[in-house]
Amino acid sequence: MVAWxxxxxxxxxxxxxxxxxxxxxxxIHKARIRPGxxxxxxxxxxxxxxxxxxxxxxxxxxxxxxxxxxxxxxxxGDILSARKAAALERVKAAVSPPYSVHAPYRILTIxxxxxxxxxxxxxxxxxxxxLLACLYHVTLCxxxxxxxxxxxxxxxxxxTCFVLCVATYFNRLLGLPSPRLIYIESFARVRSxxxxxxxxxxxxxxxxxxxxxxxxxxxxxDYRGWLV
Numbered sequence: 113m114v115a116w117x118x119x120x121x122x123x124x125x126x127x128x129x130x131x132x133x134x135x136x137x138x139x140i141h142k143a144r145i146r147p148g149x150x151x152x153x154x155x156x157x158x159x160x161x162x163x164x165x166x167x168x169x170x171x172x173x174x175x176x177x178x179x180x181x182x183x184x185x186x187x188x189g190d191i192l193s194a195r196k197a198a199a200l201e202r203v204k205a206a207v208s209p210p211y212s213v214h215a216p217y218r219i220l221t222i223x224x225x226x227x228x229x230x231x232x233x234x235x236x237x238x239x240x241x242x243l244l245a246c247l248y249h250v251t252l253c254x255x256x257x258x259x260x261x262x263x264x265x266x267x268x269x270x271x272t273c274f275v276l277c278v279a280t281y282f283n284r285l286l287g288l289p290s291p292r293l294i295y296i297e298s299f300a301r302v303r304s305x306x307x308x309x310x311x312x313x314x315x316x317x318x319x320x321x322x323x324x325x326x327x328x329x330x331x332x333x334d335y336r337g338w339l340v
Contacts, residue, residue: 136317155183155220155262155291158193159270166299167268168200170339176204182217183262187224187272194219222246225272242272246279251288265291267316268298269308277312294318296339297326 156171158164176182184197201217225242226235254260265280267273273295283290293316297309302323305313313319319333327333 135314150178152179152264153181153183153260153262154179154264154266155185156266157185157268157273157276158187158190158197159268159273160187160190160193162300163269163298164190164193164196166296167266168196170266170268170296172200172204180216184217184219185276186219186221188221189224190221194221220249222249222272225275239275242275243278246275247282250276250279250290251283251286254289260289260291262291265293267293267295267308267312269306271308273308274311277315281315292317294320296320297322299338301326 154171154174156167158167171182184194186193186197197217197219222245223238223242225239227238230238250261265276267276277293280290280293293312295309295312295316295318297305297320299322301309301321303325305321305326309319313332320336320339321327321333322336322338324335327335
């Protein structure tokens with residue numbers, strides 16, 4: 113029994129050390145500059161409501177002939193966000209028709225980690241279902257198809273984006289290809305970070321805020337001004 117406990121403790125210690133080694137170090141991360149002709153696959157989590165509007169505003173400024181294929185991740189039942197993403201693609205296609213041949217997109221639906229007004233007692237179950245779905249799309253599907261979910265995963269809340277982060281770190285723990293995580297705090301957060309921001313700040317590769325006051329206490333992050 114003692115031997116089993118020692119083995120379990122050693123395994124846990126190895127996992128913790130491995131995770132610690134994967135955490136982004138330092139307060140400023142040097143951006144990776146790609147050649148202008150090199151494409152980049154992109155995944156964007158649309159958190160519904162204002163989160164979706166902000167995320168799509170950010171994405172709309174990108175060159176779609178360079179950022180492809182694109183994956184829009186929406187929560188189950190969030191039909192409006194899926195429609196807005198499809199509408200953005202139609203607008204881009206109308207403005208610049210040649211891009212559509214080179215820039216496919218898809219809309220990926222995953223279970224919500226926590227529904228609106230859901231009790232804390234039942235939240236672990238729905239969060240576990242959401243995590244399993246994320247592991248399927250982030251870990252298993254890329255193994256079968258040899259096509260990673262994306263090179264970059266853009267997040268701006270709410271809670272389900274934390275589950276996506278966990279799935280990404282599961283890949284990193286196993287040494288599998290994983291997207292770089294970019295979290296952009298909502299424009300509405302002026303004086304304090306959102307819960308998602310507080311949870312994800314130590315784990316994401318780039319943490320961007322739109323109000324400089326949010327970096328007064330903890331300097332880890334980038335202030336880029338108003339992005340939306």
